[in-house]
Amino acid sequence: MSGESLRRATATELRAAFQSGAATSRAVTDELLNAIEREDGVLGAWLHLRHAEARAEADRADARYAAARASGAAALNALPRLLGIPVALKDLVNLTGTPTTAGSRILEGYVSPYDATIAARLKEAGAVILGKTNMDEFAMGSSTEFSAYKKTVNPWGIDRVPGGSSGGSSAAVAAYHAPLSIGTDTGGSIRQPASLTGIVGIKPTYGRVSRYGIVAFASSLDQVGPFARSAQDAALMLHAIAGADQHDATSSRSPLDATLLNLPSGDAAASAIRGKRFALPKEYFVPGMEPGVERAVRDAVAALEAAGGIVEEVSLPTTEHALATYYIVAPAEASANLARYDGIRYGDSKHGGGDLLNGYLETRGRGFGPEVRRRIMLGTYALSAGYYDAYYVKAQKVRTLIARDFDRVWESGFDAIVAPTSPQVAWKFGAKMSDPVSMYLADACTLPVNMAGLPGISIPCGLSEDLPVGLQLIGKPWSEAELLSISAGYEALTATAAWRAVEPHDLAKLGGGAV
Amino acid sequence: MSDLTRAEVERVAALARLGLTSDELGKLQGDLNLILEQWAHLADVDTSSVLPSAQTIVQAMPLREDAAEPSLPVDAALQNAPARSGGFVRVQAILSEEADG
Numbered sequence: 001m002s003g004e005s006l007r008r009a010t011a012t013e014l015r016a017a018f019q020s021g022a023a024t025s026r027a028v029t030d031e032l033l034n035a036i037e038r039e040d041g042v043l044g045a046w047l048h049l050r051h052a053e054a055r056a057e058a059d060r061a062d063a064r065y066a067a068a069r070a071s072g073a074a075a076l077n078a079l080p081r082l083l084g085i086p087v088a089l090k091d092l093v094n095l096t097g098t099p100t101t102a103g104s105r106i107l108e109g110y111v112s113p114y115d116a117t118i119a120a121r122l123k124e125a126g127a128v129i130l131g132k133t134n135m136d137e138f139a140m141g142s143s144t145e146f147s148a149y150k151k152t153v154n155p156w157g158i159d160r161v162p163g164g165s166s167g168g169s170s171a172a173v174a175a176y177h178a179p180l181s182i183g184t185d186t187g188g189s190i191r192q193p194a195s196l197t198g199i200v201g202i203k204p205t206y207g208r209v210s211r212y213g214i215v216a217f218a219s220s221l222d223q224v225g226p227f228a229r230s231a232q233d234a235a236l237m238l239h240a241i242a243g244a245d246q247h248d249a250t251s252s253r254s255p256l257d258a259t260l261l262n263l264p265s266g267d268a269a270a271s272a273i274r275g276k277r278f279a280l281p282k283e284y285f286v287p288g289m290e291p292g293v294e295r296a297v298r299d300a301v302a303a304l305e306a307a308g309g310i311v312e313e314v315s316l317p318t319t320e321h322a323l324a325t326y327y328i329v330a331p332a333e334a335s336a337n338l339a340r341y342d343g344i345r346y347g348d349s350k351h352g353g354g355d356l357l358n359g360y361l362e363t364r365g366r367g368f369g370p371e372v373r374r375r376i377m378l379g380t381y382a383l384s385a386g387y388y389d390a391y392y393v394k395a396q397k398v399r400t401l402i403a404r405d406f407d408r409v410w411e412s413g414f415d416a417i418v419a420p421t422s423p424q425v426a427w428k429f430g431a432k433m434s435d436p437v438s439m440y441l442a443d444a445c446t447l448p449v450n451m452a453g454l455p456g457i458s459i460p461c462g463l464s465e466d467l468p469v470g471l472q473l474i475g476k477p478w479s480e481a482e483l484l485s486i487s488a489g490y491e492a493l494t495a496t497a498a499w500r501a502v503e504p505h506d507l508a509k510l511g512g513g514a515v
Numbered sequence: 516m517s518d519l520t521r522a523e524v525e526r527v528a529a530l531a532r533l534g535l536t537s538d539e540l541g542k543l544q545g546d547l548n549l550i551l552e553q554w555a556h557l558a559d560v561d562t563s564s565v566l567p568s569a570q571t572i573v574q575a576m577p578l579r580e581d582a583a584e585p586s587l588p589v590d591a592a593l594q595n596a597p598a599r600s601g602g603f604v605r606v607q608a609i610l611s612e613e614a615d616g
Contacts, residue, residue, distance in 0.1 A: 113591035206572045220570045246579050254574070324554035335531060342532070345604055346595035356607050361534025373533055377543055378550060380531040381519070390558070396567030398560055403571040436546055437553055453572035477572055 006031045011085045011179045011233045018065050018084050019076045025058035025065075025084030029128050032086050036130070036177050039507040044152040045162075045172040047091045048099050049131035057128040058084060064126070081261070082240050083126030088181035090169045091132040092139060092215035093224075095119045102215040103137040103147040103165075106341050106348050106367030116213025117248065118182065118224055118241040125240040130178055133168030137369045138338065139189055139217045141165050142442040145433060146371045154197055155504035156467050160426040163193030166227070170197040173227045174504055180237045181227045186217050187326055188421075188446025190225050191458035195421035195470025198460045198504065200234045200487065201227045203446075205477045206453035207252035209238075210245035218333035219250075221326075221450040231459065231487035235260040238480060257481030264485065269492040272485055274308030276415045283319035284419035284445050292464025297420045300461035300471045300490065304418065307493050311418070316405040321398050322448040327440055328382050328395035329451070334372075335379030341367060374436060403452040410476050416486060420445050421458040421470035449474050457483045459490060462499045518548050 001009065001023040009017065009028070017023035033051055040046050061084030068075040089095060092102040094112035096119075101107045115123070122129065136146040144152045144167025152167045154160040155175040162171040166183030170193035173181050183190040185203035194201025202225045209224040216222060226237035239260045245251045264272055280301060285294060305311050343349035343363030350366060351359030368376065382391035409417060422442060432439040449456040454474055461471035471490070475483045494500060519527075524544045528535050535543070589602045598605035 110595050113594055114587060206570065207574060249576050250570075252572075252574055253577075318560075321557060321560055324557045327550065328554065328557075339532075343597060344606055346597075349597035351597065351607060356609055357532075358534070359607065360532040364532050365534030365539075368533070373535070373539075374543065374546055374550075376531050376533060377524070377527055377547060381523075381527045381547065384527065384530060391554075393567055394557055394560075394562065396569060397562035397565045398557060399571065400565050400568040401560070401562070403568060435549075437550060451571070453570065 002027070003031065007035055007176050009179065010230050011082065011228065011236055012230070014085055014179065015081065015083075018061070019069075021065070021069060025061040025128060026055065028084075029054050029058040029086055029130070032130060032177060039175065039177070042153065042158060042507050042510050043155065043171055043175050043177070044150045045133050045168040045175065045177060047101065047132050047134050047149055047168065050098065050129060054086065054128050054130050061126055061128065080124065080126040081236055082122065085127055085180060086130050086178050087122060087127045087237070088130050088133050088169055088172050088178045089119065090135050090166050090181070090183050092135065092184060093119055093132070093182060094213040095129060095132070098132060100132070100215065101149070102139070103135040103149060104368065104372065105148045106363070108348055110346055114213065117210040117245045119213065121241050127240070133166075133172055133181060135168055136165035137372050138215065138334070139165040139184055139186055140334070140371050140375055142188070142192055142439055143427075143432065144168065145429065146369060148369050151429070154426045155507060156198060157426060158505065158510060159428050160467070161196070161429060163196035163422070163426065165189040167193050169227050170194055170199060170201065173197070173229060174199050175507055179229065180233060182224060182241075183227055184214060184217075184222055184224050185450065186221045186330060187450050188443040190227065191421050191446050191456055191470065191472060192443060194227055194458040195472075196426040196468065198468030199227055199229055200231055200457065200459050201225065202234050202238060202457040202480065202483070203449065203455060204238060204242065204480055205252070205455045207250050207254075208242050208256075208455070208478070208480065210243075210248040210251040212245055212247035216337040218330040219337060220333060221330060223450075231484045231491055232263050232265070234457075235263055235484045252478075254478045260481050260484060263488040265488060266492055269485070269488040270307055273304055273489040273493070276309045276486065277413060278304060278309050278311045279314040279409050279412075279414040279417045280311055281314050281316045281319070281417060281419055283316050286423050286444050288441070289420065289423040290425065290464060293420055293423060293425060293469050296462030296464055296469035297471055301418055303493050304490065307489070314409055314412070314414070316409070316448070318398065318401040318405050319448055322402055322451060323440060323444055325395045325398045325402065326447040326451060327378065328391050329399065331375040331379030332382045332392050333379070335376045335383065338368075338372070338376055343367070371436070399451050402448055406452045406454060416479075416483060417474040419472045419474065421472040422446075425464050425467035425469060445472060453477065455480050455483055457487055459487045461490070461494075462497075463502060466502070519544060519551065
């Protein structure tokens, strides 16, 4: 393998090539870093690159493959699953010795003194960490336009947003800058950008993946998960990062299904759809949904039905209140989490002059961008004396109703819910920047899933106006293996579909430029 | 719920420790009122027999052993501090000398 084929290979293909000796991690790593160098001037996905460290990690991986090849098949199969596979981290994952900004000026210059649990697990699994990716400031946004540092474009249309908040991670995988990346999802920040850039993104069950060392946004909602270009690849990365962690009390001991490592493929995958019961929630076909998106999603549902899936319409009646509920709970938690940015222990500081209070006011007033300020203000208001019951407690009660809606679906015997991920394809830069509520509506189909703590995945299901559309599958708690297996089935069913042959733009031809 | 007044927006900004300009406060007042107006329908949801949920995935949270473990070395913990003095973060005095005396 060489050149473009290395660059476009999935993690699963790369592992096989590394085992057989058909390719080296160093060659792939060089190929990707060179592509990034040529193209990120246009794409804007990366905030920090680890050229030397990544190459050294790749060389060490290659040495281990060579030694194992000399010892035989058993030794090769015993090597960690991600050994030598290049990955990207959203810039809110602490990785020792790298800048971690969370897309904010208030963390400019911050260098991580320790590894997040998932960073340590990716190292343990042998991954080559290429660098850190752009994001909306503190993961608040749906377009990555709220990054304090740069604009990330969608490789499918460079006048369009890549989604958000994990837009750098989704754009990097969609543009073949990395086969795998890490995102976080508080209200849709993995699934929505995956949908808008035509890749796979999974938000695991709340508690599946440790958040230790991840910059916190809303702690009862935040989850960490992979972006990939296939369900099998997403499963590989999820397997590497999931599991109990004594540093995160919410991380679960619930075992991860081992079938993740070997999802069915081809006809076996497609036949796994037979007999599955899918719930189609009518409230997710929201007013204002683009007709092309609805068509692609309904076609995908028809394909599942044609393969022997049983689809029935259901009602999730509290959906209409989910947006308001989320935008009270998430900002309230954010206002508490972001109180730590006080300019005393780390981060940008405006202390020194006048009195202490002024130091806080200046540090935070100048350090946070417009959307973060808006959410801190909303959250502080919702938690303040006199308004706490009317807003925060009320929202927590409606949250109970949202979770009950989903419970009733599972009690009726459904295996998964199928829905659109985003009511729209990728929009043009600036289209939603002047009206915060229009930006919030972009997550109408994803944020109820966070409110209930359930796992959700977005997989590509077609194009509308030549831009990718995502199909969302929502599952019972801890059913990631089921969701990924259904996703692999859908991939097999549509392997020869005309839309799968359509590619994002070749950024090199759009006059790239150095990072 | 009635509109947020300018004074309320200023009070919330002070609670949140956000030092904002007059223009920024004015813009936030407009944004917050627009958002809260959209959320008003929540008041109509019948939650009279519903308990609040702080989180929805319920699981056991076992305690861990009360055992000493390595922690971050002082230099690493302080490497990002804006000002330090030896093994400490340096902060502004919050008590005046007269008050100390």
